[in-house]
Amino acid sequence: MTGAIALGGVFFIGTLWYCLVEGWSWEDAAYMTVITLATVGYSETHPLGSRGRLFTIALILLGVVNIGYIVNRFTEAIIQGYFQEGIRLQQQRRLMESLSEHYIICGFSRTGRQISKEFRAEDAPFVVIDADMESVQRAQAEGYTAYQGDATLDDTLLKVGIERAICIVAALPSDAENLYIVLSAKTLNTGIRVIARASTEEALQKLRRGGADEVISPYITGGKRMAAAALRPQVLDFVDGILTGADRQLYMEEFLLDPAFCPFVGQSLQKARLRSQSGALVLAIRRLDGTLIGGPTGDTVLMSGDRLIGMGTAEQLRSLNQILGPIGSQQLRRPKNS
Structure with missing residues (x-):
């Protein structure tokens, strides 16, 4: 941005000089400034005296310096971006390869965020998978290990160490996608424990038939907890105090x-x-x-x-x-x- 502004300033000064000092038209002044800054080697638009040629030399030097600065910054940005992305991918790959006996959370929606909080409170090693880059960045901003990818694909699960994980939680909003995750996880790691989220009673049965060890419906579980809070509030508080939270x-x-x-x-x-x-x-x-x-x-x-x-x-x-x-x-x- 700085280089572009400086180059624009040099162009403006050159155009003013040729127009006001040399007495050329605005079109000729702008054309002369452009071919001078570009160093294309065209002849002078109009004959120049000693003073005009000295100014043109200075204009050429200013143009070379500014264009060189812009090209240097542009090249540096491309090279740094390339290497930084390569370093980031390498670090992420090493991190995923170091995971062992960990938990995998598929989806960083409201359910996934709450699961992550509980896992952090338990100091359990885990990685979050989400296809949305904004969700991945949000998870990373909160200090979680996150990977961008489609959790229904075998390749994605392999990259987060599914064969070394002890449990995977399918918490995507789509029941069909959660079923894909269950089938893939059990195929890639027969001993892994699979927890799945279900939105309907029908999906709950299908996920169980698909191999999920535990299927949780937020609506059914929420209804049971609300009933328990109404009928047995002290019991619910006691159980919650044991199962969740960092201050228990x-x-x-x-x-x-x-x-x-x-x-x-x-x-x-x-x-x-x-x-x-x-x-x-x-x-x-x-x-x-x-x-x-x-x-x-x-x-x-x-x-x-x-x-x-x-x-x-x-x-x-x-x-x-x-x-x-x-x-x-x-x-x-x-x-x-x-």
Whole structure:
């Protein structure tokens, strides 16, 4: 911009000189100024005296300097933009390749933004995918790792490490697109856990048949929560305080019992003494066949493949995680406020 303004000023000065000092017409003055600045080598429009030729020499030098400055800035902008884009893409590729045991959020709409906030509060590693560049820039501005691309394509999912991820959340507004994501994710990583958003009852059933491990309908879930808030407000507040938020004191976590690492498989809860050793409370046990045991007693036997659902402070849950085996349960996320 500065170079263009300066070049325009030189053109204006040259035109005025030839017009007012040399006495030429405006057309001849403008033409002479242009061919002088362009250094095309045409002959003089009208004969010039010594004074006019000295001014023309100065005009040529000014033109060369200004045009050279403009070309230099333009070339620098192109080269810097090219290399900066290359560096940015390289950094993004390295970041995606470094992701492991992470979560993938497809869509950064209102649902995706809320999921991102909860994942950040849990200090869980995750990446956001969205086809809209503005949404990606908004996610990056909030400090999230984001990738621009179509989440329904296998290539996009592979670039964000779908084969190394532990869970993917399909939170796009379109039920059809979420179904594509479910099918692609299960094909690329058969062991990944898939959570999908559904807008209708019909879509909810299709997503489950498509392989989604959990299907959430914002309307159904919202209605249930509103009813619970009306009927059991204190219970809802207590559960919300445990499940979400960064300022909570009690947490809930699940632990997988692996017989290769957990020394308590085959023992009863009373004999294992998990509560007395860690201080955490075992609320429920999900058997390998899907059976849920709520409020297990001391006689309940721990079995291979069980998932224990525990509640306690961050320190109590970390202690329980170590007691059950350093590898026998999923890695416990460290809350930021502890």
